[in-house]
Amino acid sequence: MNEQDLFYILALQRVEGVGDIMAKKLLSHCGSAEEVFKTKTTQLAAIDGVGATLLKNLKDKSVFEKANQELAFLKANAIKTTSFLDQDYPERLKHCFDGPLLLFQSGNIDLKNKKIISIVGTRQITAYGIEFCRKFISDLAPLNPIIVSGFAYGVDIVAHQLAIEFQLQTIGVVAHGLNQIYPKTHKKYVAAVEQNGGFMTEFWSTTNPDKENFVRRNRIVAGMSEATIVVESADRGGSLITANMANDYNRDVFAVPGRVTDKYSQGCNNLIKTQKANVLTSAADLVYILNWDIQQDSKPVQKQLFVTLDDDEQKVYDYLLKTGKELMDIIALRCDFPIYKISGMLLNMELKGVIRPLPGKLFEAI
Template sequence: MKSTLLQQQIALSILRTSGNKKLKTLLDTHDNLENFFSGNTAHDSSNSTRYRFATKQKRAEAMSLAEDYLHFFKDDSIEVLFYKEDNYPQRLLECHDAPVNLFKQGNFNLNTGRVVSIVGTRNITSYGKAICEHLIESFKDKNILVISGLAYGVDVYVHELCIKHGIPTVGVLGHGFHVMYPASHRPISKKMQENGGLISEFLPGTRADKIHFPMRNRIIAGLADATIVVESGTKGGSLITADMANGYNRDVFAFPGTIFDEYSKGCNQLIKQNKAHLINSGAEFLEYMNWNNNSAHKSVETEQIALFDPSTSLTGHEKEIFQFIKKQANVPKDELLFHFQHLSNELFGILLQLEMNDLIVFLPAGTYKCKSY
């Protein structure tokens, strides 16, 4: 029986247990998946220990196991997002540890213009609920996709509010489809698929495991333009997600709380350590991200804004530095110091002036990026 593309993609997730990076390196030596699974690879030699997980025998075994999964994908309308295809989330593709495959259920586009992740403690307080309510209400009619982890507390409350206000929302799972942890969230996971849905990198039937949740957190961080931490203790998954988002050079935001509140200590810590921007409202977040306009009219508004782009008045070294940052999207401070050694005495003064002119912003991850005009 001739194998299908779907079966080959499923087989990759069976092989993936030895690591996404190794598997991608190996796949890059082949023109397509048909060649990878049917032919010999350059690494089939017995002395190639690095790729022993994908010997010809292991690939054949993976293909055989993949056949047993086919009916799950067809019966439950599970879509495969393969990292070499256009439907794969492009933001996640920028991350060095992005999975080879993602599995999708529902009606949503991860490559839409505006994506934000919202995370927080499982022990949500009345203060945290008020923040979530205010935040999600501010997203109405802004064409924003909201990502979270469908866990207890902040996560599920955010998903519920999105459903209430008609905002698309996606839950990233730490297990496969046909499993739901916690089980009480199965009903809301079904509702989410009407305007949003679910994402997992784990094969259907894969049970929740402690090691899966940090893996899930990197997906939450990598799918979004920005991550917002609503409430958090000094330890937990929310801070892991924030650290990962910083590592991916994404914007991180946190709501402050009192010094006496256990579940504000993590947010206060992020802000104090310059790992998150302090925000007091959804309006502040939207202004920072330049998301106040309705993206349905983006092309018209972009043309209008371009007429008033303040960067057009730059000259000399200011223009040189601005153009360098603009081309690279996110530039580490050390890279700027190295590239503009000849301006070492002036560099930080120029950067400060560009910030004051609202042309660039310094991120908590220690990088500079241009603001959008």
């Protein structure tokens, strides 16, 4: 997108009464944002939803001054801007009818990797939530997914930090302009996030982190991701809104179950109970349901001379060495493990390079 196109799209965004959906209608009809301002009123009036008030607002010349000011900010701060028509706009977000007209980005975001998941949850994350996030992200790391979250307190910042720790790209979708950081206490994480991914927003530099902006932000988190994972949530909260949006966009949703007496497991348990989310107990659950190809999509990892297996993994490995290839259900039965546990163990062992999957849900030792 060249500077002139960006200028007119920015101006269109400042027209009162023009939201993302209406802007896309106008662009589709006129061909470009510049042509929207040049098209005759009689022709614009024929577009569904365009009334007298909007026609009058399109004549407001002050929008060009505002567009110039924002354009100057974007250029001065090396902010990358993509429109929903651009090739590097998040692919899945293009299919959301209410997806943002423009996205502003800082850092080193690279969306060539299509494995994008969002991790959300309570701002009051517990030790249980932290432990799950660490195990989940570390197990997924060889598959090199992009981790998206909202850079908020709790689950969000833990997800970003763990993504960085395990050398994964991470994207913080924020509810304000890129001239500031919220919460301010998270400024210390900005450099690391930008080095390992970056920040994304639809909001201008003049926009503060007002309450209503967080709900709008959540649709980007849900819409750009292949799946949304809710780690912990009370019976109400922003993460549940994100999960509902993901469902509306026909995305997979996963929730980490918890004890029925735990406050911050109620939201997750309810998502599972009402069949709005898949149960997530390990990385293997997500890999299986999303049908990710481990062999083709994993990071190239130097083969280890000495692989450390825990006692349970060693038991499974010894069994496969003795018997050769075997069905997962039979492995669980003979090694005396529940099926939900064996699936996670087999994934971990596969990622360690000590076993390999075969057609028909068979596994063998390497």
